[in-house]
Amino acid sequence: MASQGDKVDIIVFGATGFTGKVAVYKILNLAKEKGITWGISGRNKDKLNDVLKEVAEKTGEDLAAVKVVEADVKDASSLQQMASQARVLVNCVGPYRFYGEAVVSACIASGTHHVDVSGEPQYMEKIQLEYHKAAEEKGVYIVSACGFDSIPADLGTVFLMNKFQGDLNSVETYLESGTTEPVQGAFVHYGTWESMVYGLAHYNELRPLRQKLFPDRLPQFTPKLKRRLLFKNKEFDGWCVPFPGSDRSVMLRSQRYFFEHEKLRPVQVQTYLLIKSVFSVFALGILGLIFVVLSKFQCGRNLLLKYPQLFSGGAISHEGPSVENMKKSYINLMLFGEGWAEKLAEPTDQHDLPPNKHVTVKISGEDPFYGLTSLILLLSAVTILRESDKMPGRGGVYPPGAAFAKTTLIEELDKHGLKFEILPSEGD
Structure with missing residues (x-):
């Protein structure tokens, strides 16, 4: 094992992969x-x-x-040897359901912190269930979803909670992504697609996993925030459908932490995609239906994995996006918060009157899928290095909102291209 003097602050694992290579470019200026x-x-x-x-x-x-x-994910001794040479391991090797657990185990054994960009709820919740206590005892922080999924939504909710100044009852997120001008070719890499295919194929694992991880239900508040399937949002000028990614599951884990450990009122959350045209809604619906059906069968999954461009409408390829396409992509994430201006004494107290306060947050950035994701991932690692005293307990497995709520990560993200802002309400 490496001595303290041989350790570096950060090792990027999977540096020859698509996301890993982008992270190598990003770490140059950040290291300076x-x-x-x-x-x-x-x-x-x-x-x-x-x-x-x-x-x-x-x-x-x-x-x-x-x-x-x-280091090879199939060689435990090589993983531990690698982990022992870093203070924080930045893990870019997915799908994490296949390759993540061995790396986490090696990091805990070596006393090394671990961050990754997983958007796979089954993996993240299994790691929390099975490794939280060991990580806590070792003084190691394990934080997943430290990228486009799901830092904007999770830390965006923390930002909204801090700015609300009252009792926040619910948050709805609306994600708009696109390009500043028409592009040729894909703008998402195959690795992301692979994680989506296996995540949906094994969706049935989540219920029994959550029953073990969260045996007690969170308190139920009124008005209850209901999930809507398709609707027109006039405020943000677009059609909305449920967001299929991991944001909601990550956000709810943070809200549970805040309730159980910080005695804060848990916020109800729903997440949506914001789509500007009816044609795009129709096309996405057709592709989504095909994706869901094929993911249920081995032969269907083989087709999805073999022909990602065909089944994603050209958005995803084995080669991934060009540098030009990455630079032209952007996200706008709107978070609509609703609650009361008055704050009750206890987090479980119920309000008698309907909500009377609304706050909207906008989070925006360019090159979100890889450039910004890699930068978010690295800034998360630096935050653990510099501000572990502001993080929960002395270690453990956490979602990013819970892990970084009291750190300066939001301010750092804002300085480095992920902009957080409060939108003016009507009458302001």
Whole structure:
């Protein structure tokens, strides 16, 4: 095992993959800004050196001193050897349902913090169920969903809670994504698609998992926030359908933490996609229905995985998006908060009157799927390095909202391209 003097602050594991390579580009300036040391890891040392050579040639940076560590997700001893050489491991190797648990286990054994960009509820909740106590005892923080899924929604809700100044009853999120101009080719990489396919295929795992993880239900409040299937949102000028990603499950885990440990009123949440045209709603509905049906069968999953461009309408490919396409992409996430201006004494107290206060938050950024996601991931790792004293307990497995609520991560994200703002209400 490595001694303290041999450790670097951050190792990017999976640096030869699509997201991992973007993270290597992003860590260059961040390392200078924050004064951190770093390395890269993967299963093939020659390919890792090729990544460093490519990045050095394109940036003009001297990367000869960057630590390079070979590690394979199928070799537990190599994972532990890798983890022992970092203070925080940035894990870019997915799908996490197949490859994540072994890395988490190695990090806990080595006393190394771990962040990843998983958008897979089954994986995240299984890790919390089975590894929280061990991570806590070891003083290690394990935080998933530290990217486009689901930092904007989860920390956006924390931001809204802090600004609301009353009793916040519910939050609805509306995600709009697109490009600033028409693009040719995909703008999402195959790895994201693969995680989606297996996540939906194994959706039935969630109920028994949650019964073990959360045996006690959260208190029920009125008015109850209901899930709507398709509706027109006049305020944000678009059609809305339920968001199929992990945001809601991550947000609810944070709300449970706030209620059980901070004695805060748990906020009800629903998440939606905001779509501007009726044609896009129809096309998305057809593709979604095909995706759901095929994901239920092995032969169907094989088709989805073999032909991602066909079944995603051209949005996803094995090669991933070009640099030009990534730069042209953007997200706007609106969070509509509803509640009361008056704050009751206890978090379980019920209000007698209908909600009388609304606050809307907008979170926006460019290149969200990879550039911004990689930066969010790295800033999450730096936050653990610098502000672990502001995080829950002395370690454990947490969603990002619960993990980073009392840190300066929101301010850091705002400085680095993920903008948080309160939208003016009518009459302001």
